[in-house]
Amino acid sequence: MWRRPALFSYWIPSYLCTASSNYIDLHVHHLHRQVKEGDTSKQVRPFITFVLGGPGSGKGTQCAKIAETFGFAHLSAGELLRKEISSGCENGEMILDIIKEGNIVPSEITINLIRKEIELSENRKILVDGFPRTNENRIAFESIIGVEPDLVIFFDCPEEEMVKRLLSRNQGRIDDNIETIKKRLEVFDKLNLPVINYYSSKGKLQKIKAVGTMEDIFEKVYPVFASLRFE
Numbered sequence: 001m002w003r004r005p006a007l008f009s010y011w012i013p014s015y016l017c018t019a020s021s022n023y024i025d026l027h028v029h030h031l032h033r034q035v036k037e038g039d040t041s042k043q044v045r046p047f048i049t050f051v052l053g054g055p056g057s058g059k060g061t062q063c064a065k066i067a068e069t070f071g072f073a074h075l076s077a078g079e080l081l082r083k084e085i086s087s088g089c090e091n092g093e094m095i096l097d098i099i100k101e102g103n104i105v106p107s108e109i110t111i112n113l114i115r116k117e118i119e120l121s122e123n124r125k126i127l128v129d130g131f132p133r134t135n136e137n138r139i140a141f142e143s144i145i146g147v148e149p150d151l152v153i154f155f156d157c158p159e160e161e162m163v164k165r166l167l168s169r170n171q172g173r174i175d176d177n178i179e180t181i182k183k184r185l186e187v188f189d190k191l192n193l194p195v196i197n198y199y200s201s202k203g204k205l206q207k208i209k210a211v212g213t214m215e216d217i218f219e220k221v222y223p224v225f226a227s228l229r230f231e
C-alpha cells in the first residue's frame, strides 16, 4: 500500500552528470535516502515520470519505446479510463460522456486508477502517460498520492501534425473525430500548457520537439533516460 510521504522510503536515482548542455540539470527532489534494513521494494518510493504533450503528439508511441528500452512500467491515464468504460463499472457512462466531449474526467477517478496500477506494479520505474491534464489534476495527485514527479517529458508537436496523426490513428476511438479533436486541442492549450509551464519553472521539464519519424524522436528521448542511474 502507498502511504503518506513521511512514511515513505525513498529510492534514490543518481544522475550521471555527463549530459550535454542541451539537457537541463535534472534535480533530484527526494535526496534523503531512508531505506531501512528489511524494506521490501514495494515500500520504496517509485521514480515517477509524467509524459505530457498534445493529443497525437506521440506520447503513447514514445512511452512504449521507453518502457521497452529502459524497463519502465507504462501507465496510460487515457487507457485506464477507457478500460473503466469497457468494464461497465458505475462511472463508465460518465467517463464516456466526458471523453466524447474532449473534456477532463474528475481528478479523483483518474488518480485512483493510477494509484491502483502503481500499487499493483512490481516495477518502481513508472511512466504516467497523459496525466496530469490540468493544474487541478496535478495538485490533487500531489495531495492524494503525496509525491511529485521526478521528471516530466513534454512532446512539443505542431497542431497540424497532431491533427493529421489523430485522423489516421484508426484505433476506433470515439474521440478521434475532427470535432472532438478541435475541443481536445483547445483543452490542451487552456488547461495542460499551464501544467507544463509549472514543471518548467520547477526545473523538471524535458521538452522534446516531436516532429520527424518515431525513430528520430526516440533518438532525442534516449539520452534523457540513458543519463538516469538508479541504485
Ligand SMILES: Nc1ncnc2c1ncn2[C@@H]1O[C@H](COP(=O)(O)OP(=O)(O)O)[C@@H](O)[C@H]1O
Pocket (backbone or CB within 6 Å): 053, 054, 055, 056, 057, 058, 059, 060, 061, 062, 165, 166, 168, 169, 170, 210, 211, 212, 213, 214, 215, 217
Ligand atoms: N513521429 C511520428 N510520425 C508519424 N506518426 C506518428 C509518430 N508518432 C506517433 N505516430 C502515430 O500517430 C498516432 C498518435 O500517436 P500516439 O502515440 O497515440 O499519440 P498520443 O498518445 O500523444 O495521442 C498513432 O497512430 C501513432 O502511430
Ligand SMILES: O=c1ccn([C@@H]2O[C@H](COP(=O)(O)OP(=O)(O)O)[C@@H](O)[C@H]2O)c(=O)[nH]1
Pocket (backbone or CB within 6 Å): 053, 054, 055, 056, 059, 060, 077, 078, 079, 081, 098, 099, 100, 102, 103, 104, 105, 106, 110, 129, 130, 131, 132, 133, 175, 184
Ligand atoms: O488524465 C486524464 C487522461 C485522459 N483523460 C481523458 O481521456 C481522453 C483521452 O486521453 P489520452 O491520453 O488517451 O489521449 P491522447 O492524448 O493520447 O490522444 C482525453 O481527451 C480526456 O478526455 C482525462 O480526462 N484525464
Ligand SMILES: [Mg+2]
Pocket (backbone or CB within 6 Å): 059, 060, 076, 078, 130
Ligand atoms: Mg495516447
